Amino acid sequence: MHMADALISPVVGGVMWAATAGVAAYSIKKIQNDLDEKKIPLMGVMGAFIFATQMINFSIPGTGSSGHLGGGLILSALLGPYEGFLTMASILTIQALFFADGGLLALGCNVFNLGFFSCFIAYPLIYKRIIQKGYSTQRIFGAAMLAAIIGLQLGAFGVVLETLFSGKTELPFGPFVALMQPIHLAIGVVEGLVTSAIVAFVWKARPEIIEKASFGVAIGNISIKKVVTGLAIIAIITGGVFSWFASVNSDGLEWSMFKTAGIEELEAPDGIHQTMSAIQSETAFLPDYGFKAPENEQEQGAVEREESWPAVSAGTSVAGLVGGAMTLAMAALAGMIIRLVKRRKKRLAA
Amino acid sequence: MSHHKLEVKDLHYIYPDGHKAVNDMSFCIYHGESVGIIGANGAGKSTLLMLLMGVLFPCQGEVIVGDVHVTKKTLPFIRQRLGMVFQDPDDQLFMTTVYDDVAFGPRNYKLEEKEVENRVLQALDIVGILHLKDRAPFKLSGGEKRAAAIASVLSMQPDILVMDEPTAGLDPKSRRRVMGLLKSFEHTRIITSHDLDMVFDLCERTIVIKDGEIAAQGLTSEILVNAELMDSCGLEVPLALQNCPVCGIRKTVKQPRKKGNDETP
Amino acid sequence: MSHHKLEVKDLHYIYPDGHKAVNDMSFCIYHGESVGIIGANGAGKSTLLMLLMGVLFPCQGEVIVGDVHVTKKTLPFIRQRLGMVFQDPDDQLFMTTVYDDVAFGPRNYKLEEKEVENRVLQALDIVGILHLKDRAPFKLSGGEKRAAAIASVLSMQPDILVMDEPTAGLDPKSRRRVMGLLKSFEHTRIITSHDLDMVFDLCERTIVIKDGEIAAQGLTSEILVNAELMDSCGLEVPLALQNCPVCGIRKTVKQPRKKGNDETP
Amino acid sequence: MSNIINSLYNIRLLDDLARKETAIHKIHPLMKLLTTVVYLTVVVSFGKYEIGSLLPLFFYPVMVFALAELPVKPILLRVLFVAPLIIGIGILNPLFDHQVFYLGGITISRGWVAFFSIFIKCGLTVTAAMLLIATTGMDGLAAALRMLKIPRLFVLQLLLTYRYISVLMEEVARILRAYSLRAPEQKGVHRNAWGSLAGQLILRTFDRAQRVYEAMCLRGFTGEYNTGGYERIRVWDLAYLAGWVSFFAITKIYNIPMFIGSLLTGVVK
Numbered sequence A: 001m002h003m004a005d006a007l008i009s010p011v012v013g014g015v016m017w018a019a020t021a022g023v024a025a026y027s028i029k030k031i032q033n034d035l036d037e038k039k040i041p042l043m044g045v046m047g048a049f050i051f052a053t054q055m056i057n058f059s060i061p062g063t064g065s066s067g068h069l070g071g072g073l074i075l076s077a078l079l080g081p082y083e084g085f086l087t088m089a090s091i092l093t094i095q096a097l098f099f100a101d102g103g104l105l106a107l108g109c110n111v112f113n114l115g116f117f118s119c120f121i122a123y124p125l126i127y128k129r130i131i132q133k134g135y136s137t138q139r140i141f142g143a144a145m146l147a148a149i150i151g152l153q154l155g156a157f158g159v160v161l162e163t164l165f166s167g168k169t170e171l172p173f174g175p176f177v178a179l180m181q182p183i184h185l186a187i188g189v190v191e192g193l194v195t196s197a198i199v200a201f202v203w204k205a206r207p208e209i210i211e212k213a214s215f216g217v218a219i220g221n222i223s224i225k226k227v228v229t230g231l232a233i234i235a236i237i238t239g240g241v242f243s244w245f246a247s248v249n250s251d252g253l254e255w256s257m258f259k260t261a262g263i264e265e266l267e268a269p270d271g272i273h274q275t276m277s278a279i280q281s282e283t284a285f286l287p288d289y290g291f292k293a294p295e296n297e298q299e300q301g302a303v304e305r306e307e308s309w310p311a312v313s314a315g316t317s318v319a320g321l322v323g324g325a326m327t328l329a330m331a332a333l334a335g336m337i338i339r340l341v342k343r344r345k346k347r348l349a350a
Numbered sequence B, C: 001m002s003h004h005k006l007e008v009k010d011l012h013y014i015y016p017d018g019h020k021a022v023n024d025m026s027f028c029i030y031h032g033e034s035v036g037i038i039g040a041n042g043a044g045k046s047t048l049l050m051l052l053m054g055v056l057f058p059c060q061g062e063v064i065v066g067d068v069h070v071t072k073k074t075l076p077f078i079r080q081r082l083g084m085v086f087q088d089p090d091d092q093l094f095m096t097t098v099y100d101d102v103a104f105g106p107r108n109y110k111l112e113e114k115e116v117e118n119r120v121l122q123a124l125d126i127v128g129i130l131h132l133k134d135r136a137p138f139k140l141s142g143g144e145k146r147a148a149a150i151a152s153v154l155s156m157q158p159d160i161l162v163m164d165e166p167t168a169g170l171d172p173k174s175r176r177r178v179m180g181l182l183k184s185f186e187h188t189r190i191i192t193s194h195d196l197d198m199v200f201d202l203c204e205r206t207i208v209i210k211d212g213e214i215a216a217q218g219l220t221s222e223i224l225v226n227a228e229l230m231d232s233c234g235l236e237v238p239l240a241l242q243n244c245p246v247c248g249i250r251k252t253v254k255q256p257r258k259k260g261n262d263e264t265p
Numbered sequence D: 001m002s003n004i005i006n007s008l009y010n011i012r013l014l015d016d017l018a019r020k021e022t023a024i025h026k027i028h029p030l031m032k033l034l035t036t037v038v039y040l041t042v043v044v045s046f047g048k049y050e051i052g053s054l055l056p057l058f059f060y061p062v063m064v065f066a067l068a069e070l071p072v073k074p075i076l077l078r079v080l081f082v083a084p085l086i087i088g089i090g091i092l093n094p095l096f097d098h099q100v101f102y103l104g105g106i107t108i109s110r111g112w113v114a115f116f117s118i119f120i121k122c123g124l125t126v127t128a129a130m131l132l133i134a135t136t137g138m139d140g141l142a143a144a145l146r147m148l149k150i151p152r153l154f155v156l157q158l159l160l161t162y163r164y165i166s167v168l169m170e171e172v173a174r175i176l177r178a179y180s181l182r183a184p185e186q187k188g189v190h191r192n193a194w195g196s197l198a199g200q201l202i203l204r205t206f207d208r209a210q211r212v213y214e215a216m217c218l219r220g221f222t223g224e225y226n227t228g229g230y231e232r233i234r235v236w237d238l239a240y241l242a243g244w245v246s247f248f249a250i251t252k253i254y255n256i257p258m259f260i261g262s263l264l265t266g267v268v269k
Ligand SMILES: Nc1ncnc2c1ncn2[C@@H]1O[C@H](COP(=O)(O)OP(=O)(O)OP(=O)(O)O)[C@@H](O)[C@H]1O
Pocket: B015, B016, B017, B019, B020, B021, B039, B040, B041, B042, B043, B044, B045, B046, B047, B048, C139, C140, C141, C142, C143
């Protein structure tokens, strides 16, 4: 359920980046206070472990399909929530860089969806609550199952919201939710099974590891509240700033008018002011207008259907097609020329 | 019993990164033989074993077990006939008790639970760890783990036993125990090792690999004493044959298989 | 140079799960000595080395390096003096290139980048893997990894070199190379191994451990030939000393240190 | 199984590429990181129906591929690998967005345009991220992150995770291999063995973590990961960043293909 760069808008990406960075910073601060230095390599190796186990496809009983571990919950259970979140963040970073799972801009979204919900919601509010009464195989099973399912449901819902706000793809809310949630119910069950199996195994074999993780770190309700409040504030501020930026630059309808008018107008400057504002709005990360001001959401939605479609006239489209083809050809040509020159240089040198 | 013959013809294998690990190997191993595969680090021993087991598939050439070519389709058949013990027993033991681990293979063949039990107990008995059957594998000592790993393969009653460096990291006593066990196994054995004394002791025939190619093959008693050959392949004559403090350096032996027995405690 | 003396007094260590791994050990190692620590699997060798290095702290008793007690406070001092090579080189190589890995230690001591480079190149040269300096550690063969791990410790120029099974998994040639390297190192060496031939060859003195206790210590030439002692500790007489296939069984030797040299290619 | 082996190769391939020494590789990691971020932002900032003005952005990956002498095939393969997921979501566009328009007599669905737009963006963003790592390497990237004042704890952890992925994946591959040898007819791991299989792995992981940390401490590690001095940022590095950023800005502001197209068609007329 990794979000890809191509599916998000810069606003959503930026906001989620900010939120994730906030949680990460808070987690780092928490860990530094705790200062059990041994945890650093443990986090590294555990991250690698999750990464590696994600390659093991577990067969899902009765369906003939298979799934793999998400990881957030198991990391929290074995390392603690802060460590779990940070570890999840580095796993996703590496996946984005090396495997193109997700992307750099979408990283914030992904860390949030996969890390935050399981480490800071499902773990403390569900898993820990159940496990607090003492460890037993059944309780581990129940706690892991419930927490995994809820964590993933939240994460999946996050994906839905982020995708919708980004508006890169045409997905009606209803069907999308109807698609995402059940799929992730199944995945959640697998995640729960795997998590509980592993935690139960480790608990039996090396109880000190697990008990230390959950009781050593003080993660009371207060700190969770702090995290959530902090997050909400960050989200509101960034979201607010962006939307304000949007509304200043292009007040509702004007904005869409401008868009509809298309690019040609840009090339006919009617005075410095207009050009400036045009540049500003074009570069202001807001072509899709991801964050709508709530009060005119309805209207906005209606307008948007029309707006972001550039005006089509036969002339411009032909020019567009020709130009596009030319651009691509030029790019390819440039690449080939460089290659040729380099090869010749090498041959000369040899 | 010629149907347990294992034949390798013109085997080539190139790792996806372009590294040629196995280069035109051909040999044949007959039923009941015990064959040592030796070579320097990175010579291609482990790669060869994986090709035999159908873990990897050759780029060219073929592996034939009995009359069956090793291909994706024949894998289940092949794997019921060949059992492989890995270099690191930790890789091989994944169930929660030794019993379950040894029973894992037979259970996958959908045998009766009664039959499974028979096989498990028999396998554990052969390697001498019947008393450990209810212990968790990860709590065993190195030597015990190795024995359990061997039992887990024996319980599948393979016709051919393949082992990758079975004595690495073991203390001398455990090493002797594993050697005794291998000696008493009457089917085909294929063993790779850097422990040339063990190879000398256990294997009638030896194949020497160098840079993915067969540098020599023949009777162990002739190959391993050939100091020049050994040297050129990054190896050396087994320690027990090196300068005897009493009679000086002599490198000819007649009956290698008799030696170890006197020493085993 | 008595300040490089390493003394162990009444050492006890119990793992958190209650397992007594080290039980009342005392010994002293002087500067320039080469000492072998041997024992069966699980005897407590690695645990002892960790106690020496201050990786673990004893439950009772103490370790003294020179005149300094090993405690949390003196660790930086201790670790600049002792260098340890781990049993598994994978544990030790964690940077992306061999060069960076070997440079890791010196860089931590905030040396000039020029000096770091000198040390790295020198260390790589000693172990003979200068050509691998830009390779990634995980792509090396087992023997090359081991060599890199040793270089990464040499670059720190320790006064005392501690090695846990330095020759395990190496082919005979690489084993000889590591042995040559250890022979030429003029500071104190502490080596654990199941390769008793190597211990016999390299170490003047040997400490035998059994179930966390010292079963014997003394001259290697006396300890390792004592078949009874070896047997009772799960070990055996080095292979080179066992029954010579030519002249029969003889177990007395006079000059162990001379032996290997003749043979080394 | 083959999955895990492939992943290992992929990591190793990128790692090898990062050790090349071309003009691009020598550019300061921080500049490359910033360039990539700006590039990604610009790419995704185009609207969902915009394809034309997106095209000049192809210049960036093409130039980097050529200048850094990177092999095109393996990296593009990776991009294709991700594509099904994107297609899965993108394909909903033509399903939900039925509005059509006419272009020279041909009916084109808006949904399809949006779909292609997503597809192109996917290709560009994925390629850009892979190019960053293939020309900078993990250590370089870590150095850049440290310069951006990302806390050392996180950077250290990132590097360690990265390093241990190869080691652990090899271990997993070996365990899976042993498993499949004894369970020849199964796909995936049966649920009876799930817990203990992964559990074994995790216990080993724990012990390994311990040993790694000890090995680091023994070599004087006190918390700062010293990757050796990264040279100072040179004028050339800054020029690289500035050059690309202004190019991206221009493509964002002006519809270059349209410009070229109008010029050409204008001339033809
Ligand atoms: N996955 C891989 N990808 C690329 N090259 C590999 C891979 N595995 C092994 N090699 C290379 O193939 C060659 C043969 O490796 P192999 O593991 O068969 O050696 P070996 O003879 O078993 O060595 P050792 O004695 O160290 O176990 C080595 O040079 C190694 O570097």
